[in-house]
Structure formats: C-alpha cells, structure tokens
Amino acid sequence: MTPDEFIAKWQSTTLKERSAAQEHFLDLCQLLNEPTPASIDPTGDFYCFEKGAKKTTGGDGWADVWKRDHFGWEYKGKRKNLNDAFIQLHRYAPALENPPLLIVSDMERIIIHTAFNGTVSKVHSLALEDLRIPAKLQLLKWAFSEPERLRPTLTTAALTENAARQFGELAQTLRQRGHDTQQIAHFCQQILFCFFAEDIGLLPNKSFSKLLEIGQKRLEHLPLMLTNLFNTMATGGFFGTEEIDWFNGGLFDAVTPLPLTRDDVRMLRELARLNWSAIEPSIFGTLFERGLDPNQREQLGAHYTDPASIMRLVNPVVLDPLREEWRLQKIKIAALMKKADAAKSTITRNKTIKSAQALLSAVFERLQNFRVLDPACGSGNFLLLALRGLKNLEHDVILDAERLGLPRSFTLVGPENVLGIELNSYAAELARVTVWIGEIQWMLNHGFSLAKNPILKTINIIxxxxxxxxxxGSEPNWPTADVIVGNPPFLGGSKKRGVLGDDYFSTLGTIYAGRIPAGADLVTYWFEKARSQIETKKANAAGLVSTNSIRGGANRQVLERICKTTTIFNAWSDEPWINSGAAVRVSLICFGNTEVTPVLNGEKVAAIYADLTESDNDKKLNLTTAKLLLENNNVSFEGTKKYGAFDISGDLARSWLAIPNPHGLPTSNVVKPWRNGKDIASRASDTWIIDFGLNTSEIDAALYEFPFQHLLNNVKPYRDTVRRERTRKNWWIHEEARSGMRKALTGLSRYLCTPRVAKYRFFVWLDKTVLPDTRLVIVARSDDMTFGILSSQIHQIWSLATCSWHGDGNEGGRPTYNAKSCFETFPFPMGLTPADTGSGIETLDSGAIIPTVAAEYRDHAVAIAEAAFQLNQLRENWLNPPEWIERVPEVVAGYPDRIIAKPTYAALLKQRTLTNLYNKKPAWLVNEHVKLDQAVAAAYGWSNELSETEVLQQLLALNKARSS
Known part of the structure; x- marks a missing residue:
C-alpha cells in the first residue's frame, strides 16, 4: 500500500472506532512493510490486539494494540478527544510493562508520546497528509521497529538542572538589589509553582505566560497583575475571564511581588517555555536552594545526589519492611478469597470476604498512619522519595487487592506521611513546595484527579x-515517627568549635556528655538522637548518611553505642556521594529493631560491626572491641593545628633570621622548619612556620618584630571572624598548640611521623627542630626498634583494620591513621612496648638505635632495629641520591641541612617521593620489608606465614589480655 492509497482510503471512511481500528492498524503495517501482530505472534504473548490491562485507577480495560518494549496504542473515533485516549492509555501503561511509546489515533491523526524513563516526554503528531513526507513516515516506521530512535535527548535531570540554574540566577539578581532574602525565596517559589501549574493545566490557557508577555510590554502594571493572580490563587475565583482554582496551602497567603526589570521578565518568559510538568522535584529543590541561599551560591552549578543513591536508604528502612508486610498479608487474603469462592453458603462467603477486607483495611491503615521523619530535611529530597515510595506501594496494594476480588480503594497516603526538621529557612519552605509538586505529579501520572478546594492542602510537616x-540550651525533642532517614550536615570534629562558635560547641558538650565524644563529627549527633528515638520506642529504624570517617576514631564510638542498644542491619561502608555540591566519600547506615539478615555493601553477612565490617561467625573477629592500652599512652599525637596563615616561605624565614630583635633573642626561637602530610608523601617544600609555642604573651610575642607583624597582618583579621573565643583572643598562638606533644618530644633528637591520610602507611624521621602539622601523626620515640615495629606488615594490617577512611568522588577512600584507634590500641611485642622500654637508648655498631629493654628481649630489639635502620638508609639513598644533590647547611646552626638538586637532576629528583617508591615497590624494597617483617613476627613469637585474619585475631587477643 502506498501513502496515497492509505490517505485516500482513510480520508473518506465514516466507520466508528470499533469497526475501523484493527483494519486501520493492519493497513499501517502494510504501508510500513511491517509484520502484523498475528503473523509473528500467534499466541499474543508480545504483540497483539485487545491486550487486557489493569488500569492504575482500578478496574480492567483493553489496550487496542500492544507490542512489548515498543508501544501501547489506543484508538478513538474520528475527531474524538485524543487527550482522553492518552489518559486512558497512560492508566494502562504499568500493566503493559510500561512501553516506551504511547500512541493514540483517530484514523485522521496519529500522535506519538514518548515515555522513556528519565527523559522529558516528546510528542510527535502526524496528520494523514504527513504520511507523504518521508521523514514523518520514518518516525512511524521507527515506532514499529526501532523505538529507541525516538528517545528524547533531553533528560529530566538536564531540564531540572537548567531550570534551577536560571532560577538561581534570578534570585541572585534580586538579592544584589537589596531585597530581603526571605521575601525573594517566597516570591520565587510562587513563580515556580505558577510555571508548574500552567504546564499541568491547573492554570488554564497559558494564563501565567500571557501575564508575563503583557508585563514585559507594560512593566509598570506587572506587580499589580501578579498580585491579582496570586490573590486569586489563594482564594479561587476569576482572573480576567479565566476561572482559577483555589490553591491556598499557605503558598499564596503572603502576596508581595518584587519589582522586576524587563530583563527579569525576559528570563521568566524563557523559563516559562520549559516543560515544568517534567521537572524532577527531588533534585530541583537541592539545586534551587543553592540559588536562593547566599551561603550556597558558589555551588549553583555543582552536582547533586541522585535519587537512586537516596533510595539505598529509603528502600531498606522505609519500603522493604512494608513490602514484606504486604506480601505476608496478601497470602492470607488470597487464601480467604479462595475459601470464599469455594463456600457453599452465602453467609459463609460474605463472612470470609469480610475477614479478607479487614486484613486489607489494616494494611491501608498501616500505610496511611506510617510516618517518615527526616531531621535534616533540606529542600525535601529524602521526604519526597519516601512519599513516592509509600504511594507506589499503596497503589500496588490497591491493584493487587482488586485482582484478588476485593473492591477498589482510593489512595490515602499523602504529604502528611512525611515530617521534617530543617534550620535553614530557605530549605524549610522549599521542602513544602517540593512535596506538593511531587504529590501532584504522582497523582496525575497515575491517572488520578486532583482533590480541590483547595488543591494545596495546608501541610505542617516541616x-x-x-x-x-x-x-x-536543652536537647530538642523529635516527633515520633515509624522511621528516620536523612543526610545530616557534615562538619569535622576539629572544625565544630570554629564554625559553630564556643557557646554552641559547649552546649553540645553539655547536652550529649557521655554519649558523644567532643571530637566527633557533627553528623554523629543525628545518629545518637536517632538511636535514642529507637531506644525509647519513638521510632523503629533509621537510615542516615555520614562521611566515611564515622567508621573510626571518636566517631565510631557513636556506632558502638548504636550496636549496644540496637542493630546495624544494612550499610554501605564507603560510597561516593554529593554533599552541598561537593563530591565526598560516605557511609550509608541503617539501624534499628529488625530481624532481617544484615546486608553490607550489597552482600548478606552474619552481622555488621561498628566499623562497618562484617562478622565472621567462625573467627568472631570484632575489632571495635579493641581498647586503648595504657602502655601506649602519651606517645602518639597529632601535630599542631595553626588555623591561620602561620606558614611562610623559607626565603622569607631566612631573611627574618638574619635580623636582630630588640630584646636580643634570636628569631629562630619562633620561626622553625615545618612539615605537613604532603611534605612526607611527596618531597618537602621549603615551608617554615611561625610558632609562639603555648603561653607566649602578646607583649612578648611583639618583641619578635617581623614574625609578629606578619601575623598581625595575615592571621589576626581572619581570627577576628571566628566564633571560638580562645582562638580569637590568642590570635598569635596556634589554635591547637599540642602541649602534650611538646612535652613528650622534650629531650629527643628526632621523632617518628606518618601522614594521617595517605595511600601507603610509611613512617619517617623528623628532626627535633621541625614542627609537625595537624595532618601528621607523630610518635615521640627516637629508636629504630619502634620505627621497625610500626613499619612492619603486622602494624600495617592493624592500622588498616582500625583506621577511618578519607576520600572524594574522584578516587577511592584513603586510610586515615588515628592516634587513638590505630596506635593506642596496637599491642607491641611483649617487652618492647613504649612502657617497657624506658627513655635510655643504645647505639649499635651499625648505627641503629635501640631503647633500653630487659635482657631477654634485647635480641629481638636488635634484630628489628638493624632491619629498620637498613630499610631507612636504603630509602633515604633512593630519595636523595648523593650524586644528584647538595646538602647546604641551614642559616641556623642545628637545623636540618637543605637538600638542593644539582642542576641536571632537578626534574629527576622531583619524582623521588615515598608515594612513587611504594607505587613501584622495587625488589630491594620488598626484600627489606620481608626481613623487617620476619624480625617483628619473631618478636611476637609468630610464624611469618600468618594470614591477615590470623594476625588480626592474635593482635586482638593481645589487646584484650592487656586491657583487662
């Protein structure tokens, strides 16, 4: 059949839908040279006419044509309303396995609606005459044979990001004009909802777009027009000749439109052209919030957490338990309905059906009363996804119950099922709008009419x-809820006081004393509160996001407390995440009263420990039970935390060192070489530090003229802005000057250090004159035996098992060595612990240094020290080959020599770093470590062939024995 023949036949037909539909479709197959349904699928398994379908709104129906993974097709008679046909087909879509194309036709027109997941729907309309156009005919051919070719390129995520970015730019413009930020937020959200309402048909005949068009021409009348529209939406009534529904809900109660320029209106008109019905509110809210909130403006173009990541908490905490409850109830209901069908008397049948209905009613009541709390809800993305999940589940229950023979029910789950707590005023209001829009989208997408009078029910959920x-200063109460989910704020324990201020920090310490360590991250307070809610039966389970550092250090104590009162039943230990626009590594943790099999990183396990590792029932290895050992106390410390620009270049430092001070004391008293983690893992930068120690008064510090003036210019202005009073007041002193560390280093010529965060766990020596940064962990020992034990594989295994993890979205997590959990829990070999070895040292003939130890342990100390000394010498020769460098004495006697590359070796020397060395692992390095490992294993009395699990078992046993 040619296009002309097809057009001629169907232009003249007067047949009704029932008489014409199948013949029309068969003619299309002939026109397109496509097989007919029966010719390729005689059984109607994947391609057929009159495909039975269950409507999303309940009841049975029939799709006129269906082809799996291609289309659902619905016919209407000539010139009938094809929008009604589309709504009807949309209701069939789930029963038709959600085909990517929904096609409607009235014999004169064919309209193709794309329905690919995650894309903005596109509509292709073909009139009969269009079939003469090859490109139009090709569209129809693809629908039959290659529907993927019709997939829209615009995704809902891209549409949403673009809309949020432009809206954020408008908010920023209004803010620059000095308008109140809260008023801007409310005004922008009113406009946002008008765009959405217009595109879903709640604002009739493009009335808002027309208002903007007129307003751009007659700008002076725009505020009044907006006021009239918003007032009408608040109460319902007429706006011009258009009848406007009653919206209310509080969104349009306060009507104070801001003055707009023609450029503003031009931007709004461009925004109005977007398909707002397809906006994804679960990500729009986050992005829009960044545009509204001046504190988040720099994150406007940043990424967001995708809904699939959030569902890894929502599913196990909110939905999976409810799905299982329904599965069990459905079995009981099905059995009762089967019994009713077999009943011989009407009385018995009715009684049995009533029992089934009672079970179903209990399920609906459970869902209707189910409450989800997000105590850090932001713009509502967790709440919306939880609400959608609950509504989807309720809808499944409605359809399943109808299939079992029970009467159709109506959806009752709504915004009141979700509750939020949010401090940020922008986010709190936006969360309500996010939930409203998501609720309306769900209802329309499932073929339900919206309840009106008002459309926006007032919801006091945030x-x-x-x-x-x-x-x-008291502890807040959280509302009772079935479950708690959310993404609490991330703020490191060391930053809490500086960001939150002394008063808030002290209040936290008072409220949560004995429950949360002072050094724990801010996020742990939400974990403890959720745990408390579960313990007091105000919640049953929780699923929260934390940085992955919650697995170690002070943070882990909060998880240990959770494990004592409830159970971690689902967790992802180290996953990429987006937080406030930044890529981070997180742990997703679900805990509560449940008897399900625990799942860790997607795999079933026997149990999940507080460090988010799995238990081994055979080995029973739980490293979270390791205790701090007194024998390791006051040996390991973090370096100083400067909190300001105390670091200076070496050239500047040397220029100051040559200038006398008015009181005659040398500048070297307060200006020293400095090392941070990068200096250790890479090559040392020529960076020095101004260090006025612990108690130098401001008057005495001023006598060191140039260093003091530098701090006055570069540190004091910054310190004046911080909240912590001590940090502001003592602005010339490092925020954490580490008195314990300084005391422990007294009398030592050198000390050990390791970067806190590093790909490899290596230890190096630093000279006594070098001040370590807070990103270094130092060990106040000068002997090669301690260096050897810490550099051994045995300690590496322990430190990796007890550390926390640090990383970002571009790389895997890196181990973070903690002085408490990694060093102070580590059991040294018997007789060689820090407490056993005293302060005396002995230099061996090789040059290796050992501490004084009991005679029966000396041979082990010597063997370890000799191996460690040799390892260090070879490493140093590789890092700084004598042929490539010159050692230049420093300007201050006693300070370490400067290492300067000879002219032809500068580039080569840059590549000689410890990270590069351990990346390569040359044979000589491996051999030296093997010798060291053998010496350390012998000191423990162990075989050198122990597996990592066996090493951890042995060390944990030693830890328990020594801490009991």
Missing part, C-alpha cells in the same frame, strides 16, 4: 528549627 540544640 519544623524550622535546630534538630540537636534548642535555643535555651
């Missing part, structure tokens, strides 16, 4: 307040 500290 409390705008602090979730962990009340204004009066």
């Amino acid at each position: 409390d705008q307040r602090d979730a962990v500290v009340n204004a009066d």
